Amino acid sequence: MTEFASDRVLKRFPEQVIETHRQHGDDTVVVKRDGLVEVLEFLRDEMDFLMPIDVTCVDRLAMADPPEYESDPLHPMLTTQTVPSLGKLDGPRFEVVYHLRSLSRGALVRVKVPVDEDDPVVPSGTGVLKGFNWFEREVFDMFGIRFDGHPDLRRVLLYPEFEGHPLRKDYPRKGYQPRLDMPGLNGDKVPGIKE
């Protein structure tokens, strides 16, 4: 490969790019939230990254310090809970990660967007490539990050009444959910069915 996508992005949007790296050979560019759609459009139109591969998120809450694992002395491998201490993290808590692939270049690029916990909103990439649709729904489902401009932001894997976002690091591994009444028993509408 002659040129890396991250270098082109850096040259084109110097103020939007926070960092670029190629750890383990994965071409990565970290951009500011406001520049995400611009960067994705640039990658699609000028770099031929037409294929949406993946959207996911990393909750960096437990990254700041080594997480404290509360171990059972009899079974040291069976850790019970990982609830890291809050407030020691440097930088934003979440990182939304986009992966795109270019068929003509045979290259993969990763675009990361740091997101603050207080304002977990990211502009949606669905306007650029519609295939991000369900992947962004999954991130919303699992991390509670809202995608601004997403056409259909609902939970995708879990049910609508689910409380909390399970892949956040402060969601307990043995989390319990409130019991739901069976829909339709008392004459109320079954969720999901449109009139």
Next chain:
Amino acid sequence: MASKAPAAVNGRDRDLHTENLTINMGPSHPAMHGTVRIILTLDGETVVDADPDIGYLHRGFEKMAEAGTWSKVIPYTDRLNYVSPLINNVGYCGAVEKLLDIEITERCKYIRVFISEIARICDHLTAVAASALEVGAFTPFLWAVQAREEFYFLIEMIAGARVTTSYTRIGGLRWDLPEGWQERYEACEKRLFRMMDDIETLLTRNRIFIDRNADVGVMKAKEAVEWGFTGPSLRAAGVDYDVRKAAPYLVYDRLDFDVPIGHKGDNFDRYLVRLEEIRQSVRIIRQVIRDIPEGPVNVDDWRIVLPPKDAVYNTIEGMIAHFELIMKGVQVPKGEAYYAVEGGNGELGFYLVSDGSGRPYRVHVRPPCFALMQGLKDMIIGGMVADIIPTFDSINMIGGEIDR
């Protein structure tokens, strides 16, 4: 048959008042294998709107993976795509090795290619067999499943289990291939080819099968790429994309094989692409059998792979290494990596993040079916209700993988 319902039958019911009907298809319906629900809005028998609803098999794979050590995730990966679990094993271990920056042995690479292709054959056999079943042909299904059973015996011989294989390890494999694997494979191949000839005789030129599948569930190349399609469904649309060629892993760059592509992107093309891919997989396996080198299957590093039992019982170093590895696990340095393999249905990617604590910080799977299911809507709207079943089957959604 993707046509509009006739507005008038015999010119009589032109003014007949109709209204759209919303129904549930699934989640527990004999045809919706994999437990998935599609909320359909119908105008007569024409699909006006469709909303696939997944998640019925969600068991928190990604959350569970954060609990144990890196090697404890391997058994969970068997349950992702339970039709081709060996590919999941290869994908996950490859991703961890990428994070570790280690090079696995030559023999291990060839064996991983071998087991991936066997798993791919099983996966495609299931998909092809079910596509016949969906339109009422029961015989090809039984034949294909019987041929798959032969491969399951081979997998059992290699890994010790038919489906829950957990055959790969970080840095190598559970053990080397057993004695007599080549003869066993030859027998499977013979059976496979006999079955494939029979199936092709029954289906490929079968009028009913073609009528039900050709021009049904069409997904054009541009749309397919935009929806994130990969695998046979994308290639059937005419896009030449295969992870094994586009970003070769293991030894695929040294092997000679073709990537079949279709041109219409309908169910029938997907069926043909899968059939041809089975033949290409056999071609790859033959080259593997020809080229596979002798040598160790595991890397020579006791921080990653368990030492041999002889060393554990008789030397203090081996004992310590064994203890450290069992109690603390593989120490993966800080970093992140994305590693993709070509699964049965498309690009199966693993995005791993490590914080250096010896446990996975984040394990994310990119299931190929997830993208396929979001595009399913476009494939069935405008068609008939009866066409949903073959279309849904032709993308071969696997519940364990899409729901994680």
